[in-house]
Amino acid sequence: MTGNHKNTSITRRRALAVSGGTVAAGGLAVAGFQSAFADTTDTSTDADATASASSTSSECMTLMSSVTEGPYYLDGALVRKDITEGKAGVPLTLRLTVVDATDGCTPVKGAAVEIWHCDAWGYYSGYTTANPGGSAPAESEEGDSANDNTYLRGYQIANANGVVKFETIFPGWYTPRTCHIHVKVHTGGEKEDGTYEGGKVNYTGQLFFADDIAEEIFTLAPYSKHTGSYTTLANDMVYDGGGASSGLLTLKAVHKKDPSKGYKGSLTLGVDPDAENTGAGSGGGGTPPSGAPTGTPPSDSASPSASASS
Numbered sequence: 001m002t003g004n005h006k007n008t009s010i011t012r013r014r015a016l017a018v019s020g021g022t023v024a025a026g027g028l029a030v031a032g033f034q035s036a037f038a039d040t041t042d043t044s045t046d047a048d049a050t051a052s053a054s055s056t057s058s059e060c061m062t063l064m065s066s067v068t069e070g071p072y073y074l075d076g077a078l079v080r081k082d083i084t085e086g087k088a089g090v091p092l093t094l095r096l097t098v099v100d101a102t103d104g105c106t107p108v109k110g111a112a113v114e115i116w117h118c119d120a121w122g123y124y125s126g127y128t129t130a131n132p133g134g135s136a137p138a139e140s141e142e143g144d145s146a147n148d149n150t151y152l153r154g155y156q157i158a159n160a161n162g163v164v165k166f167e168t169i170f171p172g173w174y175t176p177r178t179c180h181i182h183v184k185v186h187t188g189g190e191k192e193d194g195t196y197e198g199g200k201v202n203y204t205g206q207l208f209f210a211d212d213i214a215e216e217i218f219t220l221a222p223y224s225k226h227t228g229s230y231t232t233l234a235n236d237m238v239y240d241g242g243g244a245s246s247g248l249l250t251l252k253a254v255h256k257k258d259p260s261k262g263y264k265g266s267l268t269l270g271v272d273p274d275a276e277n278t279g280a281g282s283g284g285g286g287t288p289p290s291g292a293p294t295g296t297p298p299s300d301s302a303s304p305s306a307s308a309s310s
Helices: 012-018 028-037 042-053 211-217 300-306
Strands: 091-100 112-116 153-157 163-169 180-192 195-208 250-253 263-271
Touching (some): 091 180, 153 163, 153 195, 180 263, 195 263
Antiparallel strands (some): 112 180, 180 195
């Protein structure tokens, strides 16, 4: 259903690196955010990332499967770690590591990772009147202070180990899709006016969640106010069953007995920094069920309201 994104002019050195094989990649809102987002292990985890990225070419992972960017993409997302803007939901700390899968899985320092996803009831910023399917309150009924053009969208710039981290919430769902997060990897550009400008897109993909975890989350408030038929991974139009190389996250509960306290999600993104991706990959991604965008892509004037940060 999906195909690997490759550069047809690959060198012999890079071809040898790619042929190596595949490595195993690996309450709510305010109440649970502090514990879920507490990060006291940066030194050890970054050291682990360095060790992993320094592995031999015989252990190098394959290129990620590129898929469509879907119908809800907006240009001009802000560079910031926390993309929640007060949106309610189960906290999710997302750690992504970008490596060059064509060159021994070396970290891609300076890569810009962009993510965007729907809120707990299935609404995307910029499309807050689009019906998510099933039965859900209107997005305006949530009563939060989020900017309707920017919430749950953002960039982070990879450190020397190729690592980025985001603070967000567990996404909800909308018909006909399973629970997911959209992701792009950019290189060659730079941070400017609170966003990321220039360069090229190397990879467009989606991040996925195990069905049992997603379904448990959706029994909790505020997710439980959105009722209807949830699409499982096996029935999703985009996920192809390829596990980590197709975007399946590794998830760890902050508190095993209390899922409302949040999750930590991680994944290694194996990309080709020399390749360029248009965002028009396989897996249609669906179209907005109904409604039209209620806003325009974030502009320079919108940046201060959403407190951009690196």
